[in-house]
Structures are given as structure tokens and as C-alpha cells.
Amino acid sequence: MKDRNFLDTVMEFEQQLEVMQEQFSTLKQFVAHMMEEHQSLQTENLHLRKRLEEVLSTQPEAEAQSGEQVSAVDIGEGYDNLARLYHEGFHVCHVHFGGSRKGEDCLFCLSFLNKQNG
Numbered sequence: 001m002k003d004r005n006f007l008d009t010v011m012e013f014e015q016q017l018e019v020m021q022e023q024f025s026t027l028k029q030f031v032a033h034m035m036e037e038h039q040s041l042q043t044e045n046l047h048l049r050k051r052l053e054e055v056l057s058t059q060p061e062a063e064a065q066s067g068e069q070v071s072a073v074d075i076g077e078g079y080d081n082l083a084r085l086y087h088e089g090f091h092v093c094h095v096h097f098g099g100s101r102k103g104e105d106c107l108f109c110l111s112f113l114n115k116q117n118g
Contacts, residue, residue, distance in 0.1 A: 040100065044100060047088075079113075082112075082113065083113055086101075086109050086113060089101050089102070089103065091106055091108075091109055092109050092112060092113065093106060093108035093109040093111075093112050094108070094112075095108045096108070096109075
């Protein structure tokens with residue numbers, strides 16, 4: 001009887017190990033996904049910082065030093081900025097605004113850009 005009880009204990013331990021193995025595999029997949037997303041966000045952040053530096057460096061020096069803000073914004077300029085962001089690979093629609101398009105076209109963005117254009 002002791003041998004049977006010992007065998008049951010070993011089999012139960014084996015089942016617990018299998019469950020833990022599955023949980024560990026799931027955890028590894030989650031960590032890998034999070035690391036990919038983190039790297040993507042770091043790359044996007046670096047790109048946006050470079051773009052910000054470019055924009056700030058092209059401003060007239062007098063405007064940058066005085067701290068004046070442009071009061072009248074050209075509507076066409078805003079549309080051009082959104083179109084540029086879209087072509088750089090970012091969403092401009094209300095559904096996924098600012099997210100990476102990963103090379104895929106977005107019908108919401110295209111509809112929004114066409115509405116602004118027309």
C-alpha cells in the first residue's frame with residue numbers, strides 16, 4: 001500500500017510540474033511581447049524626439065527667444081502635419097490616434113484625411 005501511495009504522489013507531482021511548465025511558457029510569451037512593445041515604443045519615442053528637435057531648430061530665433069506663440073494657425077498647415085504623420089506611419093484617426101500603423105493602411109485615417117481635404 002505504501003508503494004501505491006508513493007506512486008500516486010509522484011504522478012501528482014508530475015502533473016503539477018506540467019501545469020507549472022505551461023504557466024512558465026505563457027509567462028515567457030507575455031514577457032517577449034512586452035519587450036517587443038517596449039522596443040517599439042522606445043524607437044517611436046526616439047523618432048518623435050528627433051522630429052521635435054528638427055521642428056524647434058527650424059523656428060525663427062526671435063520667436064524662440066521671445067516665447068511668443070503664433071496666434072493664427074493656418075488650417076492647411078494642420079492638415080499637412082496630420083498627413084505627414086500618417087505617411088510617417090502613425091494613426092491620425094480618433095480610434096487609434098498616435099499609434100503605429102506598422103505599414104498597414106487605416107480606413108479611419110484615410111477617411112479622416114479625405115474629409116479634411118474636401
